[in-house]
Amino acid sequence: MYQYTAFDRHFVQQRAAQFRDQLERFQAGTLDGEAFKPLRLQNGWYIQRFAPMLRVAVPYGEINSAQLRVLARLARDFDHKEVHDTSKANAALADVPSLPDRCAHFTTRQNVQFNWIPLDRAADAMDLLASVNMHGIQTSGNCIRNITTDALAGIAVDEVADPRPFAEIMRQWSTLHPEFAFLPRKFKVAITGAREDRAATPWHDVGLRLLRNVDGDLGFQVRVGGGMGRTPIIGSVIREFLPWHQILNYLEAIVRAYNRFGRRDNKYKARIKILVKAEGQGFTDQVEAEYRDIVEKDGAPHTITQAELDRVSAFFVQPDLRCDRKSADAKIANILKAAAEDDIEFSRWLTRNVKPHQNPDLRAVTLSFKRLGSAPGDATAEQLERAAELVDRFSCGEARVTHEQNLLLPWVSCDQLPELWREARRLGLAKPNIGLLSDMIACPGGDFCDLANARSLPIAQALLARYQDLDELHDLGEIDLHISGCINSCGHHHSGHIGILGVDKDGQEWYQVTLGGSDGTRLSGEAIPGKVIGPSFAADEMVDVIEAIVDTFRAQRQPAETFVNTVKRVGIEPFKTAANAVRVATARTPVAA
Amino acid sequence: MKPTIQLFKAERFSADEAGTLTLPNDADPREAALDRIHTVQLQFPSFTDGRAFSQAFLLRRRLGFTGQIRAIGDVLIDQLAQMQRSGFTQAVLRADQSIDHGRQLLAQYDAYYQGDAVDVKPHFAAA
Numbered sequence: 001m002y003q004y005t006a007f008d009r010h011f012v013q014q015r016a017a018q019f020r021d022q023l024e025r026f027q028a029g030t031l032d033g034e035a036f037k038p039l040r041l042q043n044g045w046y047i048q049r050f051a052p053m054l055r056v057a058v059p060y061g062e063i064n065s066a067q068l069r070v071l072a073r074l075a076r077d078f079d080h081k082e083v084h085d086t087s088k089a090n091a092a093l094a095d096v097p098s099l100p101d102r103c104a105h106f107t108t109r110q111n112v113q114f115n116w117i118p119l120d121r122a123a124d125a126m127d128l129l130a131s132v133n134m135h136g137i138q139t140s141g142n143c144i145r146n147i148t149t150d151a152l153a154g155i156a157v158d159e160v161a162d163p164r165p166f167a168e169i170m171r172q173w174s175t176l177h178p179e180f181a182f183l184p185r186k187f188k189v190a191i192t193g194a195r196e197d198r199a200a201t202p203w204h205d206v207g208l209r210l211l212r213n214v215d216g217d218l219g220f221q222v223r224v225g226g227g228m229g230r231t232p233i234i235g236s237v238i239r240e241f242l243p244w245h246q247i248l249n250y251l252e253a254i255v256r257a258y259n260r261f262g263r264r265d266n267k268y269k270a271r272i273k274i275l276v277k278a279e280g281q282g283f284t285d286q287v288e289a290e291y292r293d294i295v296e297k298d299g300a301p302h303t304i305t306q307a308e309l310d311r312v313s314a315f316f317v318q319p320d321l322r323c324d325r326k327s328a329d330a331k332i333a334n335i336l337k338a339a340a341e342d343d344i345e346f347s348r349w350l351t352r353n354v355k356p357h358q359n360p361d362l363r364a365v366t367l368s369f370k371r372l373g374s375a376p377g378d379a380t381a382e383q384l385e386r387a388a389e390l391v392d393r394f395s396c397g398e399a400r401v402t403h404e405q406n407l408l409l410p411w412v413s414c415d416q417l418p419e420l421w422r423e424a425r426r427l428g429l430a431k432p433n434i435g436l437l438s439d440m441i442a443c444p445g446g447d448f449c450d451l452a453n454a455r456s457l458p459i460a461q462a463l464l465a466r467y468q469d470l471d472e473l474h475d476l477g478e479i480d481l482h483i484s485g486c487i488n489s490c491g492h493h494h495s496g497h498i499g500i501l502g503v504d505k506d507g508q509e510w511y512q513v514t515l516g517g518s519d520g521t522r523l524s525g526e527a528i529p530g531k532v533i534g535p536s537f538a539a540d541e542m543v544d545v546i547e548a549i550v551d552t553f554r555a556q557r558q559p560a561e562t563f564v565n566t567v568k569r570v571g572i573e574p575f576k577t578a579a580n581a582v583r584v585a586t587a588r589t590p591v592a593a
Numbered sequence: 594m595k596p597t598i599q600l601f602k603a604e605r606f607s608a609d610e611a612g613t614l615t616l617p618n619d620a621d622p623r624e625a626a627l628d629r630i631h632t633v634q635l636q637f638p639s640f641t642d643g644r645a646f647s648q649a650f651l652l653r654r655r656l657g658f659t660g661q662i663r664a665i666g667d668v669l670i671d672q673l674a675q676m677q678r679s680g681f682t683q684a685v686l687r688a689d690q691s692i693d694h695g696r697q698l699l700a701q702y703d704a705y706y707q708g709d710a711v712d713v714k715p716h717f718a719a720a
Contacts, residue, residue: 007716010703018701022671030691035669038641142641172706173715178678179650182643248715259647297655301708301715308717 001062001398002168002315004133011175015137016130019043020123027120042143042181044136045122048450049094051084052122054114055139056129060149060167060191061110061401068388068399070132071104071112076381078117078125079103094447094455104384106369106377108441108492109188110148110401111139115448137175142183144174144255148190150198151402154316155364155410157356161210161218163193165313166247169304173248180255184262185270187255188227191220200403200519202226202234202527203495205272206254211241219243224254224283225276228489232529233273238284244309246295248302253290257283318359319396319411339418348432348474349421354412361414365394367407367424368431368439372464375457376442377405386427394420404441406434437479437550438467441492445485445502446509452485454502454509454539459483462543476550478523479563494529495519497564498549503536510536510586513545515575516567524564533576538585548578596699598677600692601685608634608663615665618644622652630660635681637666646679653680653710670695674702680710 004012022039025031031039040046044055056071081101105113117125129135138145147167154162170189174180180187192199193210201207207223219241226235242250258272261279276283294300340347355364367387369377379387387407391399394416395409402408407429412420424430433439440463443449445456460483467473482496486503493499499514517530537545550563552575557566567575615634616625622633633652635645645664652658663683664676670690677699686692708715 007704011706014702018698021698021701025694031671035640035671039671142643169717172717175706176702177707178675178705178709179646180643181672181675182641182646256647256650259643264642264644293655299713301713301718305718311717 041141044139072384367429443490453504544582678709
């Protein structure tokens with residue numbers, strides 16, 4: 001992974017010092033709350049229902065074991081519920097004693113969040129993070145956010161080119177960009193280098209796809225204007241092919257057009273998707289004209305040189321893992337076969353949690369953070385410590401935070417799979433459920449978030465409890481279940497095969513269900529928001545509703561058909577009928593969603 | 594970064610009208626009549642409205658405007674470094690802001706990653 005240079009390290013330290021000064025002025029009363037807000041947000045500090053929330057940047061999801069250990073320390077020593085007054089802020093909505101603390105939370109944008117660090121320890125937390133080159137730069141605020149990518153970047157067998165060097169170059173370009181710190185709204189970029197889009201790029205403000213043109217030259221397909229929220233829109237392709245060395249110049253043109261013309265009068269119409277939709281071809285023309293001016297009049301100063309690409313790419317070479325070729329394939333296959341026959345759970349784990357690799361001796365292994373008793377994507381201090389040990393022992397000290405809120409080990413030797421499986425199982429992180437119904441995405445929801453209309457975590461827990469039977473889960477096959485506590489869509493409900501959205505009605509929690517959404521993978525089909533199956537359901541109806549939907553799938557599916565394909569083939573009506581039949585609380589007084 | 598932007602207190606500042614042009618936030622600087630203009634004032638209706646940064650960039654970098662570019666309105670010391678890098682040479686600070694602390698903040702970073710309206714080359718090309 002990328003190694004910080006003296007310049008990079010010094011930059012992060014300067015950022016921590018800058019934040020300390022801002023925080024001290026805020027505490028001294030010389031920086032008012034309104035002026036402090038965007039400054040703290042651009043360092044990852046939110047004010048939530050009971051306590052601040054810190055979002056730590058994990059650029060394009062790559063993290064090393066030393067960083068995991070510092071996150072463990074933050075969880076253990078800083079993330080304390082008991083130091084906060086939880087009697088305030090409508091405590092009735094959350095079951096405060098049950099809320100997790102002393103843990104970190106993996107987010108869908110490959111970052112890590114903490115829910116209980118008090119603001120008066122914020123500067124110390126940032127210093128601790130800076131000690132391992134971590135920070136919260138632009139993890140919130142109306143600026144260019146952490147750039148996300150495929151968790152299999154650099155190792156995927158279907159890769160055209162490794163997106164990480166470009167993601168790193170874009171990270172540097174976007175960091176404290178003087179012109180683009182106060183955009184109309186947040187701005188999210190995702191990049192994939194593979195044929196399969198595992199980064200949900202059509203759902204981003206800018207979605208980039210590395211590809212080769214007919215001459216074999218490397219470049220980007222550029223999409224703009226995707227996004228979720230109350231107006232889900234799939235990004236439009238405004239450039240079929242942009243030579244790779246021009247990407248920063250082209251991004252500058254896009255963001256400048258957005259900064260100048262994006263709406264600032266209405267927060268809900270301020271994302272670039274609204275501008276792109278309103279202007280249509282006019283937006284593309286504006287970007288292309290600005291891009292030409294950057295190249296022809298400004299001299300294209302951010303053209304990426306071959307030397308810079310080479311310098312950054314050198315950090316992403318595969319670690320030198322010499323598997324003994326003589327003992328390789330056949331022997332390993334035999335070991336795995338024997339072990340798999342011996343234990344069905346290991347066999348399932350190989351199928352679900354282990355992915356092929358560009359290096360035939362290696363595999364990518366996902367540690368599942370979707371298990372009963374924990375919020376999806378939550379990791380305790382102890383688990384982070386133990387995970388760091390596994391990362392050191394089995395994956396050259398490197399891991400990836402995945403969009404699906406798990407941790408992926410990218411450099412695992414085939415012959416170490418049985419050992420890793422035993423160790424991961426001991427930690428409760430070997431649930432063979434990756435891609436299955438219980439590998440659900442969920443935002444923190446109303447338990448923590450000030451914006452949420454309803455809680456996500458109790459619904460996630462109830463569904464996890466219902467779907468524990470691995471035979472059943474494997475029989476159902478791949479189902480993307482996504483839960484958001486409000487229309488801001490942090491839990492990506494629009495792109496779930498089954499989407500659950502928390503809505504508020506007279507102070508009560510209700511849930512709207514959508515079916516057939518897609519993130520744009522081959523499994524799910526072209527990116528599209530799911531369709532609402534009718535009025536919202538009450539919280540205590542939700543498990544029965546999902547069960548009715550899943551049972552309908554079982555009754556309707558053809559051999560080997562996936563859930564999402566059945567929904568596409570038969571439409572939402574049979575599912576809607578089944579879900580309506582289990583209404584109890586909302587049977588007589590359906591709530592308009 | 595070396596502080597070069599001139600800082601003024603709002604209550605003590607009076608603009609010289611002749612030769613000064615105040616651009617609305619939605620104006621394209623490329624369409625402005627800049628003959629005999631020595632100062633262009635760009636506005637911050639709120640410090641979170643970032644349009645003037647792009648206007649300053651276009652004036653300084655694209656058009657090669659060599660006069661003063663002055664920030665007026667809701668101008669706070671925590672955005673001064675951004676302003677200087679975008680091409681502003683003067684900032685009229687909101688009344689409650691500290692000029693002394695503003696000067697310190699301008700020197701917080703030695704260097705930045707990307708090129709800007711003043712230091713055109715990015716770090717990777719300058720190194």
